[in-house]
Amino acid sequence: MKKSSYQIWIEGEEKQYPAGTAFLEIAKEYQSKYEDDIVLVMFNNRLKELHKRVKADGTLSFVTTREKAGKKAYRRSVTLLMQRAVNNLAKEDGKPVTVRVEHSISQGYFCELQGEKADEKYIGRLKQEMLQLVEEAHPIQKTSISTDEAVNLFQELGMHDKERLFAYRRSSKVNIYSIGNYKDYFYGYMVPNTSYLKYFELKLYESGFVLLFPNENTKEPAEFVPSGKLFHVLKESVEWGEMLDIGTIGALNDAIAQGRIRDVILVSEALMERKIGRLAEDIADKPDKKFIMIAGPSSSGKTTFSHRLSIQMMAQGLKPHPIALDDYYVNRVDTPKHPDGSYNFECLEALDIELFNRDMSALLNGERVELPTYNFRTGKREYKGIFKQLEKNDILVLEGIHGLNDKLSYSLPKSSKLKIYISALTQLNIDEHNNLPTTDGRMIRRIVRDARTRNHPAKATIGMWDSVRKGEEQYIFPFQEDADIMFNSALIYELAVLKQYAEPLLFEIDKSSPEYIEAKRLLKFLDYFLPVPSEDIAKNSILREFIGGSCFHV
Numbered sequence: 391m392k393k394s395s396y397q398i399w400i401e402g403e404e405k406q407y408p409a410g411t412a413f414l415e416i417a418k419e420y421q422s423k424y425e426d427d428i429v430l431v432m433f434n435n436r437l438k439e440l441h442k443r444v445k446a447d448g449t450l451s452f453v454t455t456r457e458k459a460g461k462k463a464y465r466r467s468v469t470l471l472m473q474r475a476v477n478n479l480a481k482e483d484g485k486p487v488t489v490r491v492e493h494s495i496s497q498g499y500f501c502e503l504q505g506e507k508a509d510e511k512y513i514g515r516l517k518q519e520m521l522q523l524v525e526e527a528h529p530i531q532k533t534s535i536s537t538d539e540a541v542n543l544f545q546e547l548g549m550h551d552k553e554r555l556f557a558y559r560r561s562s563k564v565n566i567y568s569i570g571n572y573k574d575y576f577y578g579y580m581v582p583n584t585s586y587l588k589y590f591e592l593k594l595y596e597s598g599f600v601l602l603f604p605n606e607n608t609k610e611p612a613e614f615v616p617s618g619k620l621f622h623v624l625k626e627s628v629e630w631g632e633m634l635d636i637g638t639i640g641a642l643n644d645a646i647a648q649g650r651i652r653d654v655i656l657v658s659e660a661l662m663e664r665k666i667g668r669l670a671e672d673i674a675d676k677p678d679k680k681f682i683m684i685a686g687p688s689s690s691g692k693t694t695f696s697h698r699l700s701i702q703m704m705a706q707g708l709k710p711h712p713i714a715l716d717d718y719y720v721n722r723v724d725t726p727k728h729p730d731g732s733y734n735f736e737c738l739e740a741l742d743i744e745l746f747n748r749d750m751s752a753l754l755n756g757e758r759v760e761l762p763t764y765n766f767r768t769g770k771r772e773y774k775g776i777f778k779q780l781e782k783n784d785i786l787v788l789e790g791i792h793g794l795n796d797k798l799s800y801s802l803p804k805s806s807k808l809k810i811y812i813s814a815l816t817q818l819n820i821d822e823h824n825n826l827p828t829t830d831g832r833m834i835r836r837i838v839r840d841a842r843t844r845n846h847p848a849k850a851t852i853g854m855w856d857s858v859r860k861g862e863e864q865y866i867f868p869f870q871e872d873a874d875i876m877f878n879s880a881l882i883y884e885l886a887v888l889k890q891y892a893e894p895l896l897f898e899i900d901k902s903s904p905e906y907i908e909a910k911r912l913l914k915f916l917d918y919f920l921p922v923p924s925e926d927i928a929k930n931s932i933l934r935e936f937i938g939g940s941c942f943h944v
Contacts, residue, residue, distance in 0.1 A: 399449045407444050414440040414582055417452060426454035426608045429463050429581045437907055440582045441532070455608040458856070459579075459907070465603050467530060467581045468590050469499065472601055473823060474572040475519040479512075480505070488548075490822050492598070493624050493815075497605045497612035498591075499825065500621070502598035513592045513599055520590070527585035528569050540564035540575065547573070551821035554640025558647070558920060577824045577915070596621065620815075623876040627817035630661055636882055638819050639826075639918045646886060646920040655926050658881050662932070663698070669810075669875060670702030673785070679808045680754060681786050682710075685793030685869070686812035687862040689835040691879040691932035695812055696789045697942040698930060709783050715790025715798075717762050718746045722769025736861035738792050742771070747801040753780050754806060791861075794869035811873035814880040820918065829859065830915065831880060838891040839936040848895040852905040879932050886922040891937055 395408050400420070407416065417428040417440055430453035431438050434446070437459055453460045473489060480487040487505040494500075506512060535543070537559045543566070544552040552575055556564060566573050567580055581587065591602040591611035605612040631637045634654055636645060645654050673679055682699070686692050700710035718741045719725070725733045725740050734740060745762075752759045758779040762771045780786070792798045794809050816831040833855055840846035870876070893916055899909040927933055934940035 396444050397447045398444065400451070409444060411444045412440065413438055413442055413444070413450075416444075416450065420452060424452065424454055426456040426460075427464075427586060428452045428454050429460045429586060430579055435902060435904070435906065437579060439532070439579050455604065461603075461608075463579045463581055464587070465499075466576050466578050467584075468587050468601065468603060469823065470530065470567060470569060470574060470576060470580065471520055471523055471584055471587050471590075472501070472516070473574060474569040475516055475523060476503070477572050478519055478523075479515060488822075491601075491825050492628065492819070493817075493825050494827065495595075495600060495617060495621055495624070496602065496615045498593075498600040498602035498614070500595065500598060500600055500624075508594060508597070508599050510594065513594055517592050520587075523569065523584050524587050525585075527583050529583045530580045531568050532580065533566050533568070534563050535566055537562055537564055540566065543573065544575070549574070549822060551638045551640055551819075554644060555638065555821050555918065557640065558643045558918075560917065574823060575821070577820055578911070617871055619811075619871055619873065619876050623878050624815055624817070627815060627878050627880070630658075631817045631882055634658070634882060636818070638821055640821065642818065642883065642886060643918075643920045646922060651883065651886075651922055652926050654883050655922075658883060659928055659931055662879075662881070665877070666695070666698050667702050667705075669877070670699060670706050670708075672875075673703060673808060674706035674708060676808065678805050679785065680780065681750065681788060681799070681802060681807045683793035683799065683807055683809045684787065684789040684812060685791055685795075685809075685866060685873075686879075687791075687832065687866050688858050689832040689839065689936070690812045690814050691835075691935050692789050692812055693944045694930070694932045694935040694940065694942055695877065695879060696787050697944075698932075700787055703785065703787075707783060708785050709781070710785050710787050711778060712787045712789065713761065715741065715746075715788055715792060717764045717771070718742050719764045719771065721771060736791065736865055738795060738797060738865065741790075741792065741798065743798060743800075747799065750786075750799065751801050753778060753786065754802065756780060791866055794872050795865070796872075808875070809873045810875045810877060811870045812877045812879055813870075815878040816880045816885075817878070818882055818885070828880075830912070831885060834885065834888050834892050834912065834916075835936045837895055838888055841891075841895050842936075842938050847898060848892075848909065849899050849903055849905045852899075852908050855908075881931070881933055883922060884933050885916070886919045887924050887927065887933060887937065889916045889919050890921050890923075892916060 393409060395406050398405050398407055413431045421428055432451045432453055434448040455461055455464045469491060476487060476489045485505055490502050492500045492502060537556055540556045541553055567576050589604045589609055589611055593600045593614045600614055602611045602614055604610055634657060636642050645651050684692055684696055696712055703710045720742050726737055728734050749759050758777055760773055761776045761778055763774050765772050814832050816826045816828050819825050837848045837851045840851045896909040896913050899906050924937055929941035935944040
């Protein structure tokens with residue numbers, strides 16, 4: 391028997407609401423208590439959109455645009471708003487204009503127009519159209535249709551990337567979002583209506599424009615900080631995808647279904663090896679470079695990359711010597727701590743900077759130096775008779791998160807250093823309007839590797855990921871544009887391989903766990919991919935660092 395009202399616990403208070411009350415109405419009641427806009431709710435450990443209604447007793451909390459899930463919902467919704475505005479202008483001009491969302495840059499998405507030139511005049515019109523839609527407070531409606539209906543719909547709409555995506559969908563239903571008569575599919579939840587979407591900006595950039603979102607200040611779009619080197623590495627990766635005729639998940643699934651995946655794997659690895667080889671040639675042409683400083687965020691494949699680069703440098707007649715910056719950790723008792731008392735291993739002060747500079751300067755001067763080894767079990771630095779002395783063709787390959795920060799290597803001449811930033815910059819998109827976040831690819835890599843090498847469950851990896859990301863934002867990303875070289879370690883096929891390793895680990899997470907929501911999101915994401923076995927992947931592939939079977943000690 392259905393109840394006429396339900397008990398809802400909010401902020402420790404028990405309240406009674408009539409059955410069928412929209413979460414939107416409850417959010418309005420509490421909004422004044424929150425500085426940031428409430429855009430979703432968490433009900434009984436499940437994310438819910440505000441148009442959903444009370445149908446059971448439970449515990450309710452609010453998700454604002456400051457939180458990760460709320461921030462993503464806001465960005466998703468603004469992207470749909472932009473597409474509706476482009477569609478409106480196309481009808482007004484009588485031209486078949488569409489927009490493609492390519493990849494993340496700064497605090498926004500880089501977008502390109504098809505059928506129209508992105509210039510100041512057009513961007514100005516587009517912004518005004520978006521603001522008009524915000525003012526009119528159009529509902530963002532959600533409907534569920536069958537997968538077959540979705541394939542037909544996107545075929546009719548000319549959204550062929552989505553048509554290909556859903557041709558391989560196992561789920562029987564697809565959620566479609568619409569503003570008025572403009573319909574599209576999006577991977578994730580939305581805000582209730584366009585009046586929530588006041589804070590955005592459009593900036594012309596390269597061959598398109600950037601749709602900017604808020605960051606720390608949720609009521610103001612972030613300032614656009616161009617990342618020229620990063621942009622051109624992403625552009626190169628997109629070109630590699632086009633060469634393979636694979637730019638989206640649907641196209642990758644086509645290659646798998648058609649039996650072309652072995653060639654895709656071989657060509658992807660060949661392209662990466664060629665780039666590493668050219669980098670080694672460049673280093674060999676610069677005899678003054680004695681320190682190759684490699685840095686990048688978690689799960690970028692830094693260790694395998696440094697080994698492969700070393701082999702290519704040996705082929706150029708150089709003698710590379712790998713050094714892990716982790717061996718210069720201070721003794722654990724001297725490690726700086728977070729406010730909660732836990733050790734902060736990611737800050738620069740966790741390293742013995744003075745000792746590092748003393749050793750490296752001595753090596754540069756031709757002296758014989760005994761190098762330390764850090765014992766992670768005891769938390770102490772040890773000396774085990776490892777001596778180095780640089781000869782004419784010797785070169786040191788240093789890998790660690792602070793490699794690009796000149797404060798680490800302050801005593802070394804700039805001319806002696808070559809800085810390399812490495813990250814897994816996923817070049818694959820879900821479809822023409824849903825990009826694939828680079829952080830998702832890295833997190834899936836990390837989940838698989840942590841389970842294999844550290845016996846860490848996926849729950850633990852997901853639980854610590856926000857902390858890892860904060861460390862990256864503070865200690866790695868600010869220095870990426872200072873790099874002499876940027877290297878993309880993402881492989882276009884890798885998520886189809888990682889799928890079979892990651893899914894069982896994610897399914898282990900209990901529904902009552904706080905990490906379940908993120909696990910569910912990742913499982914839904916991996917469900918887009920057809921699986922690919924790992925047998926054809928070379929032993930020196932960066933992917934082997936995560937799935938196992940590498941010829942290197944990683």
